Amino acid sequence: MSEARSSESGFPIKDVYTAADLPEDLDSRLGGPGEFPYTRGVYPTMYTSRPWTMRQYAGFGTATESNARYHQLLRAGTMGLSVAFDLPTQMGYDSDDPIAHGEVGKVGVAIDSIEDMRTLFDGIPLDKVSTSMTINAPGSVLLLLYQLVAEESGVPGSALNGTIQNDILKEYIARGTYIFPPKPSLRLVADTFAYCRAEVPKWNTISISGYHMAEAGASPAQEIAFTLANGVEYVRAALAAGLAVDDFAPRLSFFFVARTTLLEEVAKFRAARRIWARLMRDEFGAKNPKSLMLRFHTQTAGVQLTAQQPEVNLVRVAVQGLGAVLGGTQSLHTNSFDEAIALPTEKAARLALRTQQVLAYETDLTATVDPFAGSYVVEAMTAELETAADELMQRVFDHGSAVDAIEAGFQKREIEQSAYRIAQEIDSGERVVVGLNRFQIDEEEPYEPLRVDPTIEVGQAERLAKLRAQRDSGAVERALAELRAAAEGDANVLYPMKDALRARATVGEVCGTLRDVWGIHRPSDRF
Numbered sequence: 001m002s003e004a005r006s007s008e009s010g011f012p013i014k015d016v017y018t019a020a021d022l023p024e025d026l027d028s029r030l031g032g033p034g035e036f037p038y039t040r041g042v043y044p045t046m047y048t049s050r051p052w053t054m055r056q057y058a059g060f061g062t063a064t065e066s067n068a069r070y071h072q073l074l075r076a077g078t079m080g081l082s083v084a085f086d087l088p089t090q091m092g093y094d095s096d097d098p099i100a101h102g103e104v105g106k107v108g109v110a111i112d113s114i115e116d117m118r119t120l121f122d123g124i125p126l127d128k129v130s131t132s133m134t135i136n137a138p139g140s141v142l143l144l145l146y147q148l149v150a151e152e153s154g155v156p157g158s159a160l161n162g163t164i165q166n167d168i169l170k171e172y173i174a175r176g177t178y179i180f181p182p183k184p185s186l187r188l189v190a191d192t193f194a195y196c197r198a199e200v201p202k203w204n205t206i207s208i209s210g211y212h213m214a215e216a217g218a219s220p221a222q223e224i225a226f227t228l229a230n231g232v233e234y235v236r237a238a239l240a241a242g243l244a245v246d247d248f249a250p251r252l253s254f255f256f257v258a259r260t261t262l263l264e265e266v267a268k269f270r271a272a273r274r275i276w277a278r279l280m281r282d283e284f285g286a287k288n289p290k291s292l293m294l295r296f297h298t299q300t301a302g303v304q305l306t307a308q309q310p311e312v313n314l315v316r317v318a319v320q321g322l323g324a325v326l327g328g329t330q331s332l333h334t335n336s337f338d339e340a341i342a343l344p345t346e347k348a349a350r351l352a353l354r355t356q357q358v359l360a361y362e363t364d365l366t367a368t369v370d371p372f373a374g375s376y377v378v379e380a381m382t383a384e385l386e387t388a389a390d391e392l393m394q395r396v397f398d399h400g401s402a403v404d405a406i407e408a409g410f411q412k413r414e415i416e417q418s419a420y421r422i423a424q425e426i427d428s429g430e431r432v433v434v435g436l437n438r439f440q441i442d443e444e445e446p447y448e449p450l451r452v453d454p455t456i457e458v459g460q461a462e463r464l465a466k467l468r469a470q471r472d473s474g475a476v477e478r479a480l481a482e483l484r485a486a487a488e489g490d491a492n493v494l495y496p497m498k499d500a501l502r503a504r505a506t507v508g509e510v511c512g513t514l515r516d517v518w519g520i521h522r523p524s525d526r527f
Contacts, residue, residue: 008220008261008264009220009221009384011381011384011388013377013381014377017376017380018376021377021379021380022376022379026374026379029274029382030374033045033046033370036281036289037273037274037277037278038274038277038292038293039273039274039373039382040328041328042273042294042295042330044369045369046328046370047325047360048366048367052332052356053079053331054079054080054331054356055079056082056334056353057084057134057333058082058083058084058344059083059086059109060084060108061105061109061453061456062110062453062456062460063109063110063111063117064119065109066083067119067121067123067124070120070121070124071123072350073349073350076353077353080129080130081124081129081130081132082132082133082333083109083131083133083135084107084109085108085109085111085133085134086106086108086109087103087106087108088100088103088110089108089109089135089138090136090177091138091177092137092138092141092179092508092515093508093511094507094509095110095112095460096460096465101457102457104457105456105457105460107343108134110456111507112467113145113501113504113505114145114148114501114502114504115463115467115504117145117146117148117149118149121149126146126160127150127160129161130161130163131146131161131162132164132207132297133164134165135164135165136166136167136168136171136177137171138179138510139164139165140164140166140195140494141497142507143164144497144498145501145507146162147200157201157203158201158202159202160202160203161202161203162203162204163203163204163297164192164207165206165207167207167208167209168185169182169230169233169234169402170210170212170227173213173412173415174215175212175216178521179511179514179515180514180520181518181520186233187237189205189206190237190241191241191492191493191494193205193238193241193243193248194241195492195494195495196251197247197248197251203251204253205251206234207254208228208252208253208255209254209256210226210227210256211257213227213411213415215257215303216415217416217418217420218414220259220265220267221268221385222392222418223256223257223268224268224272224385224389225388225389225390225393226392226396226415227256228272228389228393229397229402231252231254232279232283233401235249245286245291246286246288249286249288252295253295253296253330254272254276254294254295254296255296255297255298256268256269256296256297256298256329257298257299257300258299258301258320258321258327258329259301259304259320259323260301260319260320262320263377263378263381264381264385265323266326266327266372267381267385269296270327271385271386272296272389273293273328274382274386275386276292277292277294280292295330296329296330297329297331297333298327298333299334299335300317300332304433305317305335305339305340306340308435308436308440308444309444310338310341310447311337312337312434312435313338313339313340314355317337317352317355318358318359320334321334322365328370332356334352334353334356336351337351337352338447341447395410396411464506467504471504475503476503476509479499479500479503480500480505480510482499482500483496483497483499483510483513483514484513484516487513487514487517
């Protein structure tokens with residue numbers, strides 16, 4: 001036999017698996033679909049009754065341009081919207097702030113006020129569309145803007161479905177779009193849990209994300225271990241704020257990557273469900289079955305896309321999407337083939353959506369639940385990933401908590417070591433990347449990327465100036481003062497925040513008020 005290959009997580013992959021490789025307690029580890037420990041999926045029927053939610057992550061330039069793209073995607077058959085925000089919005093700055101110069105509308109849509117949010121969702125029935133917003137430090141601000149726009153069109157908070165990412169801990173580990181120090185950031189997360197339970201009950205209040213850690217180089221075992229450890233931290237923060245576990249846990253959701261290593265990815269998703277169900281039942285005493293269910297969104301692996309021979313990315317994305325579906329995802333975004341070069345064109349985004357539609361409607365993936373259950377290789381890999389992730393989580397908790405481990409730099413170091421190993425393997429040719437280090441072509445075909453209008457920043461600044469001139473400045477100042485008082489005390493900050501946004505305070509003004517009270521986090525800070 002050939003020399004055993006290693007998985008992405010580091011355990012050997014055998015040439016042949018047999019029944020001897022299955023865990024002895026396989027039946028109890030599996031359960032049935034929709035039954036503890038949810039290895040086989042969180043719902044009894046999974047895709048046999050309806051497919052996963054098909055999302056396409058989109059947002060660029062102005063709210064008007066992004067709105068047009070959303071209407072295009074809805075006409076093409078997407079089932080949910082997924083909003084990308086530009087960097088200034090992600091960091092809580094207005095488009096006319098000097099720090100925002102050169103970044104307005106570049107990696108997502110610029111949202112400065114309720115007027116931009118109104119334009120972004122113009123003509124879209126918010127009571128019929130599920131909306132996911134990739135926003136973290138100012139996640140509560142964008143959620144409130146969305147709710148206000150919905151209310152203006154007669155849609156109450158009780159009718160809204162969607163998700164805000166709102167996962168600040170992974171920002172300190174792998175991504176960097178944090179504003180406040182961790183302690184007030186966790187308070188803001190807990191306030192959002194409480195607010196949504198009362199005002200937007202069907203909203204998923206957090207999407208605890210392993211995706212960005214994976215994009216930074218985390219292995220599958222690291223991805224689920226560090227993500228679930230962060231999940232534990234959010235549960236503890238909510239409990240410390242006085243919330244009961246079954247009051248908020250059913251609205252927790254997760255966000256993972258799908259790589260091209262299909263078998264290990266399927267095993268990863270199954271192991272993650274099993275670990276989370278056990279944690280919620282045994283450590284936190286959750287009684288509601290929905291509190292035990294690890295529901296997750298998946299995005300195909302952007303880091304595995306290549307600018308060389310970009311059409312090959314269509315194949316990669318199809319394989320990655322297949323892994324996500326076989327792994328039991330609740331919603332899926334498939335990357336466009338041109339995203340390694342620029343923001344996706346309309347045609348590329350449509351092809352990415354068509355990839356999901358082929359999987360859902362032309363294959364037999366939706367004919368049966370969890371088709372890999374009992375597979376020698378997948379069950380063995382699931383058990384190995386579960387063990388590896390459990391051990392890594394324990395190393396996190398040996399520091400005291402996920403936050404303590406972040407302070408010590410543990411997760412970041414582990415991910416950096418994994419990323420370095422991957423880079424070395426690609427450079428040496430040991431890890432084959434088609435078109436990059438093998439099967440190259442002499443000359444790439446020309447490609448015309450989507451270009452963002454460089455005058456967007458000027459237009460946003462002009463709209464902000466008009467907004468500030470026309471609004472009731474006294475009402476804004478009073479509302480921001482009430483927000484400041486809540487932040488200085490222990491009241492839920494989302495209620496005065498909503499009042500300020502309704503009065504047409506800007507995203508930058510709201511976040512700036514909280515910066516004044518809570519301060520900002522710098523990488524060298526101790527916390």
